[in-house]
Amino acid sequence: MTTQELVAQIKKKKSFLCIGLDVDLDKIPPHLLKEEDPVFAFNKAIIDATHHLCVSYKPNTAFYEAYGLKGWKSLEKTINYLNENYPGIFTIADAKRGDIGNTSTMYAKAFFEDLAFDSVTVAPYMGKDSVEPFLAFEDKHTIMLALTSNEGAFDFQTKQINDKELYKHVLETSKSWKNFENLMYVVGATKAEYFTEIRKIVPNSFLLVPGVGAQGGNLQDVCKYGLSENIGLLINSSRGIIYASNKTDFAEAAAKKALELQVQMADILS
Amino acid sequence: MTTQELVAQIKKKKSFLCIGLDVDLDKIPPHLLKEEDPVFAFNKAIIDATHHLCVSYKPNTAFYEAYGLKGWKSLEKTINYLNENYPGIFTIADAKRGDIGNTSTMYAKAFFEDLAFDSVTVAPYMGKDSVEPFLAFEDKHTIMLALTSNEGAFDFQTKQINDKELYKHVLETSKSWKNFENLMYVVGATKAEYFTEIRKIVPNSFLLVPGVGAQGGNLQDVCKYGLSENIGLLINSSRGIIYASNKTDFAEAAAKKALELQVQMADILS
Structure with a gap:
């Protein structure tokens, strides 16, 4: 999917919501546990109930790898289901990978080719040289950690290098990398005041923003400082949506939570 | 495996060699491609031929993920084969993971429980908070990137924060983390002159050292500056050993290359 197609989807749906599919067997409705593949059954129901309210889904690979082969199979079924049924959706493998050149190419193949994530x-x-191998894939996007939403972000990311924080140095340096136009960034919603500074460095790049909801970030603040000319934001919510109920109404409850955010987004976009 | 047991293995085998199992179907002997699981067949032969010369194997997960479900299955078979047949081997999942707290716990479960890596x-x-969840697992070890062997290491790792490079800041900060004793570090062999400085910060920690051989690092230099009282080094070689031949003699050729390094290590240890 190209960036232009993503922007068109956002405008059409009046939504820049990304739903995180961080599926934990201890948290999904117990009645699903008797399914052959409870994780996929859960994802399918969530996707069918919310696809018109969001533009993106983001499975975090940790939750699939924790279940071994079975989990990897659930991830494969999920991405295939999305690509077959909802080709307009922008898919994100939240894998936080990175390695030396030839090894990063193998990771890129895993997520862009074997599993056909966007x-x-x-x-x-x-x-x-750990990121450029990902950027080499046409019409695929690489979303690099810049400023994350957790406490540990202050351990290194905000430390000063020549009077400039490490995360700003990361943003600036990456602008000279080959196929920079395929780069997006992770910026946590819990740090809304930082968005002004970030937009000075990457005015047009898309930012994937976790931390709205469960982690305490505020949608209005993020949009106030983070929206670009081309929208440029994907706001992620995971637990706040997918675990809205753990009864048989879980999918409708998720849709209700997603709708709340979508309505706010439509308002912001208008 | 405890650190003491690892040190005992090193002394017994007179080797601190780690063999990287970065298996690329384009590089393995073509006759193996007719096997049901060529990657596992390759690993099994390499392991059987070299296990007495090394103390550790390190599959890089990228090479397995690139083959999807099949690849994950090969990885599972490889770790199970190692644990069943060579329980004295220290196993490393070279995955370079990291995420917010609860998600890192899922990754830790994936590699320490589902796949029983050391x-x-x-x-x-x-x-x-992205690393401590890994450190919480008893008798398991977490090997954090400090100074890597690639060119991109100079993009951020060696930048000055308050007159101290980022990688030194990473080393120092991590010493205060809970269960620090379960922490080891990745330090590239291509930067042997840095080991003196690193040993001032973490005198006793184990360092996993990639980059000897194919990437140009020198074993003697690394040992000169990097050996600790308790040895404290695991020297990794991947391509230089496993791709020594791509004919039917590949396993013996790998053993020959491994022996060359083991002999040098025995000499250094004596």
């Missing part, structure tokens, strides 16, 4: 999240610590 | 590599960018 994008994958990566970590910046190993620098340019 | 250790996993992680990235430091997200800080303390």
